[in-house]
Amino acid sequence: MPLTKHLNVAIIDSNPALGSRPYFNKEDPPDPRVSTVTPATISFFKDVGAWQYIEQHRHAYFDKMQVWDYTGLGYTRYNAQDINKEVLGCVVENKVLHGSLLSCIENTDFQKTIYPSKLSSMTLPPSPSSLGMDSTSSRPPLSSQRHLAKLELSDGNSLYTKLVVGADGGKSRVRELAGFKTTGWNYSQNAIICTVEHTVENGCAWQRFLPAGPIALLPMGDNFSNIVWTMNPKESTNRKLMNEDEFVKDVNNALDYGYGPHPTSSLFGSGEMFSWPRAGVTLSANDCFEVPPKVVKLASERMVFPLSLRHASDYVSKHVVLIGDAAHTVHPLAGQGVNMGFGDAFALSRVIAEGIAVGSDIGEVTVLKKYEAERKPANIMMMGILDGFQKAYSVDFGPLNILRAAALHGAHFISPLKRSIISYASGEQKLPLFT
């Protein structure tokens, strides 16, 4: 963006990956830390010229998705063709995402400095409405740093800046130092993630809701898949420690006949109601239920993460703005977290460019509030929906199970609803309904 090219940017991050040019050995199995990026995020990356670097490394597009649960009462399949697109998303290892963004920065001409250190303290300037009138008509001595925020780093450096962007994750130090309040709760669930291998290539994203939490199988290309399995903390400790063969058996059980039967292809009789050709019916409505490919081998270590929901009550204050997980942390069950974060980043950069176009001071709250007004409602809505899913699927109660199944059926067969859901989850649409 030409309007922001003159800005001087400092990146403060102690992650060692930022220091060296990343080299990915193609022989290694994929890292278990992956993100599923939506088409909206893919187009953001293309806009800044970073996607080309991702395509040079391992990445896996997928165009099909299947969601079902343990009750065997229903299932739903999504296909990118339902909304006339080619992909539903792409699964990329986090280290590849980092590497591509780093390459992109290095090849773009603007002033940037990377500080491989941590933030120890932050001092914000006082607000100008408290300016005194006691000085005489002569100008007060020029103190060029008075209107800037001061950051002190753990390596001893001091930085002065107009705007601090807190993009430092769920345990954000910037958020803590700036005094933003948060609300939220911990889910009594942990997630185990790992890479597994099949005998065939997996081209579909699978998610099955089990009594203790969903298990997701995401394609990574080359016969590998990524597993994100949510369960209660005791089980997660057990599963992390059990031997690999037992774990692989457990996974196949969870994806196949464990905990409950396969759903029949249709709950309300076979698709006679929907079998005649009708304009507007989605392609995937006619798909039968499929069993995911069998896992034959564990291909990485198993990592365990606690899950929680957290939301900052404000995203902005003078000179400080929060984006990504620092502003909102969500359940991984729909693969939305990092995409919300990228959405924040792009909205903020656009708001800053608009502010510069009219000569605003980019640290001013009036400018930053525009970013908050755009992102907060969208993020809160997504968080509400995800939290709703988490709660709806955490109860095993007959009538509720049937309601859930009916909802799944509706999502599968009612085409306009299905299209809305896919568009919303792909980031193409701002609201799940009513566009």
Added chain:
Amino acid sequence: MASKLVRHSHLRALSFSINNYIRSPHFSTPNRAPLSYRLFSNASSSSSSSARPDKSTGGFQRASSLKDLELTKFASIAETWWDSEGPFKPLHVMNPTRLAFIRSTLCQHFSKDPNSARPFEGLKIVDVGCGGGILSEPLARMGATVTGVDAVEKNIKIAHIHADLDPVTSTIEYCCTTAEKLVEEDRKFDVVIALEVIEHVANPAEFCKSLAALTVPDGATIISTINRSMRSYATAIVAAEYLLHWLPKGTHEWSSFLTPEELVLILQRANITVREMAGFVYNPLTGRWSLSDDISVNFIAFGTKNCQ
């Protein structure tokens, strides 16, 4: 940020109505609204405004176009200029929209690159009635050499203090003076901007002549104000001052408002041709202002000084 600017057809319609207004037989009747008399009578226009004794010279200074009452109104709330939640909040909220119009018209007129972060490099701009510097600072950040003038001493002090906080804005020249005094000092500028000022002056016609005298030939003059219409009475006076309390009561006097036709005419008489005009419209749901063709309440006009 798309600025919707009035097409030439609108301006043609305006000048048509102006011509009709002049030829109207009611024009010369003394019973007409006192405003028209104030506007169009050339005789004794200076003496009708307040003349204050100037202590330094011992005589009467040349009459300033400002009304004393207006000055005290602003002096009393000077400290709150930069409090974006204070009495000047509506101005802070409207500011980016005004700047969008200014940026668009000036970039076009002076052939500057609209994609540059500092498109006004090399332009000398005077902000007449700058207040606390709400407009002057963004103009300086956009690269202009800015002079801000205001008749209220307190405002200039506040403007100095705030501008000194940022090296980019500390180059703004602030003076506690009036447009007329600047004319006497023979100052000239590429762009003369007077936003939300003309509704507070005693003699708008003379004020416009001063603004024109400050502008170089083929330079730009930008004026914004509030239209004198039923709608503006309902929104800018009743709603803004009495119902929503956006502005302190008595900030504006409806009879001092100018219609776009009147403004175009007095600018024409001052050798300035209005080229673009746009309105500001407030959306209560989003709380934001945007540019539009609707000039029934707030409007802004961009004109150029005729080359002699």
